[in-house]
Amino acid sequence: MVNSFVRALRTPELRAKILFTLGLIAIYRLGVFVPTPGFEYTNVMICADQSMTGQGASVMGMVNMFSGGALMQLSIFSLGVMPYITASIIVQLLRVVIPRFEALHKEGQAGTAKLTQYTRYLTIGLAVLQSTTIITLVRSGNFFVGCALELVPDQSIPTLLLMVLTMTVGTVLIMWMGEMITERGIGNGMSLMIFVSIAAAFPAAMGQIYATQGWLTFSLVILVSLIVMIGVVFVEQSQRRIPVQYAKRMVGRRMYGGTSTYIPIKVNQAGVIPVIFAASILALPQMAASFGDPNAQWVQWINEHLIMGFSFSWIYALVYVGLIIFFAFFYVSITFNAEEIADNMKKYGGFVPNVRAGKPTERYLTYVINRIQTAGAIYLAVISLIPLFALVYLGASQDFPLGGASLLIIIGVGLDTVKQIDAKLQQHHYEGILR
Numbered sequence: 503m504v505n506s507f508v509r510a511l512r513t514p515e516l517r518a519k520i521l522f523t524l525g526l527i528a529i530y531r532l533g534v535f536v537p538t539p540g541f542e543y544t545n546v547m548i549c550a551d552q553s554m555t556g557q558g559a560s561v562m563g564m565v566n567m568f569s570g571g572a573l574m575q576l577s578i579f580s581l582g583v584m585p586y587i588t589a590s591i592i593v594q595l596l597r598v599v600i601p602r603f604e605a606l607h608k609e610g611q612a613g614t615a616k617l618t619q620y621t622r623y624l625t626i627g628l629a630v631l632q633s634t635t636i637i638t639l640v641r642s643g644n645f646f647v648g649c650a651l652e653l654v655p656d657q658s659i660p661t662l663l664l665m666v667l668t669m670t671v672g673t674v675l676i677m678w679m680g681e682m683i684t685e686r687g688i689g690n691g692m693s694l695m696i697f698v699s700i701a702a703a704f705p706a707a708m709g710q711i712y713a714t715q716g717w718l719t720f721s722l723v724i725l726v727s728l729i730v731m732i733g734v735v736f737v738e739q740s741q742r743r744i745p746v747q748y749a750k751r752m753v754g755r756r757m758y759g760g761t762s763t764y765i766p767i768k769v770n771q772a773g774v775i776p777v778i779f780a781a782s783i784l785a786l787p788q789m790a791a792s793f794g795d796p797n798a799q800w801v802q803w804i805n806e807h808l809i810m811g812f813s814f815s816w817i818y819a820l821v822y823v824g825l826i827i828f829f830a831f832f833y834v835s836i837t838f839n840a841e842e843i844a845d846n847m848k849k850y851g852g853f854v855p856n857v858r859a860g861k862p863t864e865r866y867l868t869y870v871i872n873r874i875q876t877a878g879a880i881y882l883a884v885i886s887l888i889p890l891f892a893l894v895y896l897g898a899s900q901d902f903p904l905g906g907a908s909l910l911i912i913i914g915v916g917l918d919t920v921k922q923i924d925a926k927l928q929q930h931h932y933e934g935i936l937r
Contacts, residue, residue: 509927516688516926523687526679527698533579533672534572534699540665541576541640542653549649550574567908570699576640576653578672581632582699583692586677589624591775593617598836625677626670633669637662688926689919697915700908730888734913737881742767742874744867749851765843767871770878772833773914777886777907779833780825784808784818819890823883830879831872840867885909 510516537543566573569582597603603620606613639645640653654661676695683691712720743764791804807817844864846852853859857866888909 510923513927516923519686519688519926523683523689523694526683526687526691527694530579530676530679530695531570531698531702533675534570534577535575536578538576538578538580538665538668538672540654540656540661540668542651542655543576545651545653546576549646549651549653567703568696568699570702572699573636576636578668579676580636580669581629581673583676583680583695585628585632585673586621586625586680586692587778588628589621591778592624593621595836622677626674629670629673630666633666633673636669637665689915689922693911693915694919696911697919700912703908730885730909731913734885734909735917737769737878738910738913738917740769742769742870744870745855746847746852747855749853765867767838767874768878769874770881770910771838771871771875772830772878772882774907774910775833776826776829776879776882777910779829780822780886781907783825784822819887822886822890826883826886827879830882831875834871834875838871840864840871843867882910 510520537546568584568587569579572579572582593603597607603617606616609616636645637654641657643650646653677692680691680695683689683694685691708720708723711723715723743766745762745764747762787804787808791801791809795801807815808821809815809818841864844860844867847854847863848859854863854866857863886907
């Protein structure tokens with residue numbers, strides 16, 4: 503790997519892409535520490551240090567993790583990439599209910615460009631909504647629970663509008679930098695920004711474990727983390743290959759077909775989406791409880807059983823696992839269209855050996871994907887429970903990075919980026935022959 507990295511830096515084109523990517527990432531990390539105008543930054547940092555909200559498994563904690571800690575600092579990049587991720591998921595899900603979106607998806611590059619434009623507009627709308635919500639929570643004192651310091655000295659309308667505008671423009675700037683990295687750099691821009699944000703939390707999380715638990719527990723966590731990472735890499739790379747053969751056919755005077763290929767089905771076909779959906783749903787009771795009477799019975803029940811703080815709740819864990827499994831099957835049922843795949847295979851003369859074309863092929867593909875996704879959903883649930891146990895039994899920080907969505911994203915993005923660099927190196931190696 504070291505040799506490949508040295509070769510990449512010696513390749514002028516690839517070196518320029520890598521330096522361009524690193525430059526934009528540096529700008530992104532710098533913006534994390536630039537405060538939003540209108541907040542009393544000194545008081546914000548004091549409240550962030552004193553905050554004991556237990557938001558590690560909520561949407562607020564996930565946004566803070568994906569923004570590299572920018573949310574708790576209320577910086578110009580407080581929202582991070584979450585508005586863009588949410589908008590992308592919404593547009594993808596709307597293909598099921600809006601025929602126009604499905605038609606655009608099938609139009610190829612032109613349709614994809616139009617869907618991307620819709621995603622950008624929706625991102626701006628979500629950024630305005632989320633920034634307004636955050637500012638409202640800060641003003642009401644529900645953002646940093648237990649902190650009575652004044653965080654917004656000037657609460658005039660122009661100041662509040664400036665704060666919303668600043669956070670929204672910060673999100674737009676992140677979206678633009680991500681697209682520039684994808685177009686001119688190496689890897690997927692948005693994914694790399696999430697990767698960097700999560701990786702930035704590693705030193706603090708591991709340092710907290712070392713400071714509170716000592717060398718023995720720290721070494722044990724490192725060992726277990728390596729084992730978990732090896733297992734995650736193995737599962738993420740695992741796939742079931744369904745063989746497909748194409749019959750020979752004459753088109754004019756030329757013979758087509760007669761080839762063999764396969765349909766790759768990953769064990770974790772849904773990726774990290776079910777974990778994000780499950781955390782979003784579980785955040786709704788927490789949000790409702792934050793606006794209710796603290797002495798009310800239903801608020802106390804939610805705080806005790808459906809909010810993961812510093813006491814482990816089996817009800818929370820079971821609901822969390824159930825939601826992850828449900829959304830894993832739900833998302834795969836939307837993204838993996840067995841009927842469309844079977845129809846395309848039949849249209850071009852393809853078939854699965856020993857399976858008739860048409861409906862039998864559709865039923866066979868559905869059967870295979872359901873069996874594989876069962877293992878994938880259980881795997882997601884187990885990985886997602888790691889931060890919960892670490893939060894309670896190790897005294898880890900609320901955005902513990904060695905589990906759940908963070909670990910899946912880090913390994914997935916890392917593997918994808920390495921593959922792209924390797925592909926660029928192979929292209930450069932054979933450049934003289936291709937010319």
